[in-house]
Amino acid sequence: MTSIICAGSIALDTIRTPLRTVERVLGGAASFFSLSASFFAPVSLLGVVGSDFPPGYLQRLSGRKGIDASGVVRSREKSPFFDMSFDHSLHTRTVNASELNCLASYVPEVPKRLGQKNSLLYLATMLPAHQLRILKQAAKNRLCVMDTISYYIENDVEDLKKTVSAVDGIVLNDAEARMLSQEGNLLKAGRKILAMGPRFLAIKKGEHGSLLFFNGAVYPFPAFPLYDVVDPTGAGDSFAGGLMGFLAKKQATRERLRLKDLRMAMACATVMGSFAVEDFSVARLESITARDITKRYDELESAVHW
């Protein structure tokens, strides 16, 4: 089975919602991504944690069937730490603290043994120059997909555009897609971003679903209907995990990137994102089974296909 190399942040999160606060829980894009993707395909995780990172947290990743965390290095500095509050709607996020710590000086290296395997490559949010560096080390003829955040669109757009032009796919939320394209209409935004280089784009709209752009066409996906959302943190990364996981399972490659697979991958992404928000941290991703995923996928399909 095709595997996935995932490079990205592993962090400690303090999350404050009107109903509950959790402190220094396991977070970071790569944590959500790799747990989500591991249901579909093996994941090799590249990242860094600090000296204060609880061994139990790392064990929750490395001990997971399907996750190889031997590429996670431990730094003498402190772990990345983020403190975020949500309003009652859970739509508006306020960042109270954002400490990169050991992540600031970390330069990702793709181990040689991984460089040889015919795996997919996922670059979670990080300095665009680092994404480019990994692409050079490991891209070869791999199918590469990236994410980014508004900070890099605002502050590092030249490097970011180089990265965007070098990947096969990109996953963004609606605000990021509008910022990167300088275009208010999301469909025009998508068209402009594909013109920068990638072959496909997934725009995530939270509770409003997502849009897939591929081969000149647009495919809308509604979100999975949820009565209770606990914490939106990690939804996008879990979404990307489902997307890449399914593509890997289908042995997608640059040469064999099929619309049918991409659309089913978007549905898997929708399902994985919906699980992630049902609890704090990665708790829900840890408690579900493959059967739960299949069940929700089937429910989504029957709700959407009239």
Added chain:
Amino acid sequence: MTSIICAGSIALDTIRTPLRTVERVLGGAASFFSLSASFFAPVSLLGVVGSDFPPGYLQRLSGRKGIDASGVVRSREKSPFFDMSFDHSLHTRTVNASELNCLASYVPEVPKRLGQKNSLLYLATMLPAHQLRILKQAAKNRLCVMDTISYYIENDVEDLKKTVSAVDGIVLNDAEARMLSQEGNLLKAGRKILAMGPRFLAIKKGEHGSLLFFNGAVYPFPAFPLYDVVDPTGAGDSFAGGLMGFLAKKQATRERLRLKDLRMAMACATVMGSFAVEDFSVARLESITARDITKRYDELESAVHW
């Protein structure tokens, strides 16, 4: 074929968008609804226009194959007039003028000849007491669907709840659904509104699509992807026209209200709403053909069914 009785406003609209302003064009919920529904089933239109209403405008409704406008009365007062501005996103609407004029004193009467026919009944936005009055005159064992606006939820909620409890279906936008249910989560909002009486509810979310609530389940529909939106006015009424039109075409009744028909009706509604916003006033609804509708329906289905 089953026909539809539609009671609602016929108005003059001045619409100001950042790109263009049109003055005193044909507007009103019943105008959009009846033109939209007429592609699917015959519509009998009940309403009032003022002494200043251009005969040519009425002719655009009465002269339409499928619309019987003999139930539109002419008042000596002025026509309803609305003046609205949109911001650049076309999401935020400012009401500059809202003159009910002849609509204020108009009490809808269902002609006896219509009262006998086995048709569906659509009650566009109006004073809830008037909706109730029409329901008493014409409901009998008809399938009845209603719309309303936030004004009546804020100012006339007791009468409104009586109306809501007396209809089979209700069409609301997301903000109205939240207001009426006093519930932020749209799925919980939908559940609460169905508990007030109706058998189905369609929540319209504009560019984010819509949700159908029926028999304890929720069915999400994405919007039809549009690169260019000219004027959102009338989208919801055209949506309702497609919904009711398709139900009439399928000869839906209170006894025979099938999920499959409702879901296809929601897709027709999505298509008709998407046409309405492509031009000012009812211009786009007047220029399309049945073939355009079928084509867009098929496009929507292939974009959504993965």
